[in-house]
Amino acid sequence: MNAVVSRPRFHVVAIMAIAALVVVGFARTFYLRYWIDTPPLTQLLYVHGVLFTSWLALHFTQARLIAAHRVDLHKRLGIFGAVLGYTMFCVGVATAVQSAALGRQPTDAPPLVFMSLPIGTILAFALLLTAALVMRRRADWHKRLMLLATIALIIPAAARLGFFFNGRPNPVIGIVETIALVAWCCVEDWRRTGRVHAAYKIAGTLLIVSLPARVLMGYTQPWQHFAQWLVSLAGPVSG
Numbered sequence: 001m002n003a004v005v006s007r008p009r010f011h012v013v014a015i016m017a018i019a020a021l022v023v024v025g026f027a028r029t030f031y032l033r034y035w036i037d038t039p040p041l042t043q044l045l046y047v048h049g050v051l052f053t054s055w056l057a058l059h060f061t062q063a064r065l066i067a068a069h070r071v072d073l074h075k076r077l078g079i080f081g082a083v084l085g086y087t088m089f090c091v092g093v094a095t096a097v098q099s100a101a102l103g104r105q106p107t108d109a110p111p112l113v114f115m116s117l118p119i120g121t122i123l124a125f126a127l128l129l130t131a132a133l134v135m136r137r138r139a140d141w142h143k144r145l146m147l148l149a150t151i152a153l154i155i156p157a158a159a160r161l162g163f164f165f166n167g168r169p170n171p172v173i174g175i176v177e178t179i180a181l182v183a184w185c186c187v188e189d190w191r192r193t194g195r196v197h198a199a200y201k202i203a204g205t206l207l208i209v210s211l212p213a214r215v216l217m218g219y220t221q222p223w224q225h226f227a228q229w230l231v232s233l234a235g236p237v238s239g
Contacts, residue, residue: 010188011063011147018150019056021177025157048095051088052153058084059150066143078136085129092122100227101234106159106169112227113218117155117171120214124152124207131203144185144199151181152207175211182208
């Protein structure tokens with residue numbers, strides 16, 4: 001979505017690592033679900049999965065285009081990327097609300113409490129995407145903010161790695177993985193340039209701070225009232 005940048009290989013490797021994490025995390029419930037006995041998905045969840053998979057494919061393509069110095073195609077695809085990103089935000093919110101209404105949260109937390117996690121995740125993605133688009137003429141900021149936006153999405157997939165340990169999702173794994181990926185970005189910056197870019201210092205720090213804030217927010221009265229209003233649009237909460 002912007003000008004040529006120096007040594008873009010890290011972003012290609014990073015998005016491949018994130019994509020691998022997502023595929024492994026959602027293999028049981030989405031990518032390989034036809035070979036595994038899992039509960040049926042709603043149509044909205046199918047759309048959600050296709051859109052988010054498309055985002056990973058697009059981000060990888062965009063990183064490869066920059067690596068190949070095809071900035072012209074990168075910019076053209078950037079328009080589609082913006083539309084896809086904001087569509088993901090709308091579908092992500094709708095999916096979180098529907099899941100709460102159906103009582104399908106993957107943990108033992110009450111539906112309205114748990115809903116603060118997926119809503120917070122997709123909101124963090126949308127804010128970082130918006131910041132990246134605003135900074136699209138500053139390639140150094142743009143590419144880092146776009147990577148952070150994609151990193152913000154990995155909590156649901158990473159949490160489902162808990163299936164391999166105790167047979168159930170664990171949001172703590174998602175939080176740890178997010179922090180680890182942001183740290184990886186910072187270390188790579190320091191290794192290549194001798195300093196950590198302000199985009200990682202500011203936006204990366206805010207992303208990390210938002211992680212426990214989302215959990216705590218779910219137990220507050222203002223959130224409970226807001227979440228109840230959202231769910232009332234889709235139907236009663238079960239359980």
